[in-house]
Amino acid sequence: MNRSDAERIASVFEATGYTQTNSESEADFIVTIACSVRQHAIDRIYGKAREWQKRKQKEDLVTILSGCVLDKDKITMSKFFDLIFDINNVSKLAQFLEKIDPMAASSSSEVKDLEILRQSLRMTESNNFFSIRPKFNSTFQAYIPISTGCNNFCTYCAVPYTRGREVSRPMSEIIEEVKGLVQNGYKEITLLGQNVNSYGHDFPSAVIPSEAEESLKKQRVMDLSTRRSTKSVEMTNHFSRLIQAIDKIPGDWRGYFYSNHPKDFSDELIETISKLKHFPHYIHLPLQSGSDKIIKVMNRHYTQKQYLGLVKKIKNKIPEVTITTDIIVGFPGETEADFNQTKKVIKEVGFDMIYISKFSPRPGTKAAKMENNVSQKVKEKRWQKITDLLKRYLEKENKKYVGMVMKVLIDAEKNGKYYGRTDNYKVVELQNDVQPRTRLNIRKQTGPMGQLEDIKITASEAWMLKGEVI
Numbered sequence: 001m002n003r004s005d006a007e008r009i010a011s012v013f014e015a016t017g018y019t020q021t022n023s024e025s026e027a028d029f030i031v032t033i034a035c036s037v038r039q040h041a042i043d044r045i046y047g048k049a050r051e052w053q054k055r056k057q058k059e060d061l062v063t064i065l066s067g068c069v070l071d072k073d074k075i076t077m078s079k080f081f082d083l084i085f086d087i088n089n090v091s092k093l094a095q096f097l098e099k100i101d102p103m104a105a106s107s108s109s110e111v112k113d114l115e116i117l118r119q120s121l122r123m124t125e126s127n128n129f130f131s132i133r134p135k136f137n138s139t140f141q142a143y144i145p146i147s148t149g150c151n152n153f154c155t156y157c158a159v160p161y162t163r164g165r166e167v168s169r170p171m172s173e174i175i176e177e178v179k180g181l182v183q184n185g186y187k188e189i190t191l192l193g194q195n196v197n198s199y200g201h202d203f204p205s206a207v208i209p210s211e212a213e214e215s216l217k218k219q220r221v222m223d224l225s226t227r228r229s230t231k232s233v234e235m236t237n238h239f240s241r242l243i244q245a246i247d248k249i250p251g252d253w254r255g256y257f258y259s260n261h262p263k264d265f266s267d268e269l270i271e272t273i274s275k276l277k278h279f280p281h282y283i284h285l286p287l288q289s290g291s292d293k294i295i296k297v298m299n300r301h302y303t304q305k306q307y308l309g310l311v312k313k314i315k316n317k318i319p320e321v322t323i324t325t326d327i328i329v330g331f332p333g334e335t336e337a338d339f340n341q342t343k344k345v346i347k348e349v350g351f352d353m354i355y356i357s358k359f360s361p362r363p364g365t366k367a368a369k370m371e372n373n374v375s376q377k378v379k380e381k382r383w384q385k386i387t388d389l390l391k392r393y394l395e396k397e398n399k400k401y402v403g404m405v406m407k408v409l410i411d412a413e414k415n416g417k418y419y420g421r422t423d424n425y426k427v428v429e430l431q432n433d434v435q436p437r438t439r440l441n442i443r444k445q446t447g448p449m450g451q452l453e454d455i456k457i458t459a460s461e462a463w464m465l466k467g468e469v470i
């Protein structure tokens with residue numbers, strides 16, 4: 001989501017006449033996007049901000065902060081930043097940029113004007129996030145927010161306070177955007193929402209775009225046959241309908257969606273995913289903890305039994321599915337017994353990747369008021385234990401891919417070697433030369449980046465596969 005926010009901010013700058021630089025020392029403006037969960041990231045912003053303060057004494061520099069910034073942080077951060085704006089107000093950023101000349105930012109009348117503008121920007125409550133078209137950094141991968149904000153209030157997370165309540169983007173707008181990108185040669189489309197499964201809960205039931213009507217009619221027939229209320233399906237299945245409609249877009253592309261919430265992952269959605277052509281059978285399903293006690297304190301609204309039941313249903317319907325997850329270790333009150341419950345779930349599910357974070361209290365959230373009673377040393381030990389568990393599992397599991405031919409999107413280059421991702425998001429290191437092909441609408445192409453290739457897997461490790469273009 002932060003990358004996507006950055007692309008929207010870049011597009012406002014571009015529309016105002018600025019260009020992006022990759023060199024921080026050359027920049028006249030620096031925009032920082034804050035993280036929602038980890039205080040560690042906020043601490044790093046303070047470190048950088050102090051550095052920029054010193055630079056401001058010698059040269060002209062304007063610093064801007066957005067993303068997930070709590071009111072409490074805004075007060076302390078305002079000493080360091082020239083503007084702090086709510087990401088939902090990204091379209092208003094243009095007003096600020098039109099007003100400010102970085103070369104004259106220190107003149108007193110300019111500062112006074114800016115102060116008035118800052119106040120008005122802070123006070124604007126409107127959510128116009130989707131009105132800004134992003135400037136995509138990549139010519140083959142695109143992140144498309146389908147909603148912004150969240151209603152879930154997990155106790156460790158700042159999103160509901162910083163981005164506000166969940167607002168869904170109209171379905172027709174998303175479908176049009178994906179169509180345009182695919183027509184322009186994009187190969188990978190990632191739909192983003194803090195909780196994609198609750199997409200559309202805020203739609204009035206009458207607003208259903210024509211492209212999704214057909215599937216809705218079929219769904220109604222199914223509802224009647226199963227004697228379930230159409231109204232409840234309309235409330236819960238907007239996301240299924242959205243991905244079904246997007247899946248119909250023809251072309252050589254693949255789609256993903258993040259993030260799912262186990263409490264909202266419906267049977268209808270499992271059924272839908274099992275039938276999609278363009279969306280690989282890859283599901284990111286954040287667990288956070290395997291202990292019922294900790295899940296409850298996190299305010300996640302499921303139990304270990306329900307999570308495992310959901311995984312079982314998914315695997316029964318989609319046997320080849322890849323499931324990845326997020327886990328927080330060292331949450332307040334997490335005992336060794338609680339941690340063992342998390343390990344139990346990891347062993348039972350067999351995750352293909354686990355994004356592990358060590359709990360770091362984010363001031364302003366409920367969890368920050370809890371006693372942070374797991375020492376850093378214990379958090380590190382638990383982090384390592386999960387990493388070792390995952391490594392051992394993947395060393396064995398990834399062997400099954402050796403000899404297979406897999407579709408790989410080449411998306412990185414390092415020291416003359418190309419890397420890509422399979423449909424189920426495994427990293428593949430390419431062992432032989434890849435011929436660059438002319439790609440649609442790409443005038444200056446320097447290599448095979450962005451190509452979807454058939455790769456024969458020749459070797460496997462825990463964190464990576466190796467393969468050759470055939």
Ligand code: SF4
Binds near residue numbers: 151154157158
């Ligand atoms: S679901 Fe929980 S963790 Fe995710 S954005 Fe919402 S409050 Fe934060």
